[in-house]
Amino acid sequence: MKALLFKAANAPIMYEEVADPAPKDGEVVVQLKAASMNHRDNWMTLGMYPKLTPDVIPGSCGAGVVDGREVIINPNIDWGDNPSYPNQKTYDILGMPTNGTFAEAIAVRPDRLVDKPAHLTFEEAAALPLAGLTAYRALFTKGRATKDTKVLINGIGGGVALFAFQFAVAIGAEVFVTSSSDEKIAKAIEMGAKGGANYKEERWAKGFTKQFGRVDVVIDSAGGDGFASLLKVCNPLARIAVYGGTRGMSKLSPPDLFFKEIEIYGSTMGNDEEFLKMVELVNQQKIRPVVDSVFDLSDHLKGYERMRQGSQFGKIVFRIK
Secondary structure, eight states, X not given: OEEEEBOSTTSOOEEEEOOOOOOOTTOEEEEEEEEEOOHHHHHHHTTOSSSOOTTBOOOSEEEEEETTEEEEEOOEEOOOSOTTSOOTTTOEXXXXXXXXXXXXXXXXXXXXXXXXXXXXXXXXXXXXXXXXXHHHIIIIIITOOOTTOEEEEESBTBHHHHHHHHHHHHTTOEEEEEESOHHHHHHHXXXXXXXXXXXXXXXXXXXXXXXXXXXXXXXXXXXXXTHHHHHHTEEEEEEEEEOOOTTOOOOOOHHHHHTTTOEEEEOOSOOHHHHHHHHHHHHHHTOOOOEEEEEEGXXXXXXXXHHHHTOOSSEEEEEOO
């Protein structure tokens, strides 16, 4: 079969002929129809990811068919018994060092498979697993968002941020966004955001609170110097869920934190129960993942370049023939 292979850090991902997957006892082989990129797939090529192993097929998210059943794949591997935190000795994510979804087929345990939501195309369904799960845990488990919550999604445009945005809109929450791109803010407003702010503007938080008031939940993947501004737009007892740090180390004002008794949570991926609840929400609300672009698997370098540019709005997907 054809697949993408990670060779080494700072080397291009290769498109090659590889052996068909050999299922272990109890595993099934899924014929993949589509797979989506995550930032980890790019970080691997830069050497910025643990357990890098040559000749592994990357990719954490995929959708396909097994025995006539249309499925999506839960990328969790051996989370463990504690729903609050993965077992650090056993936990892994599909796609490194275990072969992933950037291939024509993959062998997985049946308990990793969930029926593909019928209203989604394979490309949309492949966009869902890792980013949807991360967003669900950050928004609901950590942020405790409800329909009566005011939510701010910081840095709209990436896959997780967009899922958190769509989930919050779907439950009836009042949702706001930030971005460095006015175009992305406008797109979010078209999709149901009540308003937004460009975080590149000086003292954007002051203008935001004057126009929209303060929020109860913040979902952030950036960190960096701008993190302090997020505390300024928070109501007392607000929750901030952080699932990434693309802008680096953060500074904050302790009085902004303790006088309002703001809660800050780290959040990564999610457990299997949260995965099922996430898919259930997508089914119930007929949520359609935002797909930025679709490339044939053989054109994977275009997808990697698109991610490096950072201009995408939604998920980058590979079509697998």
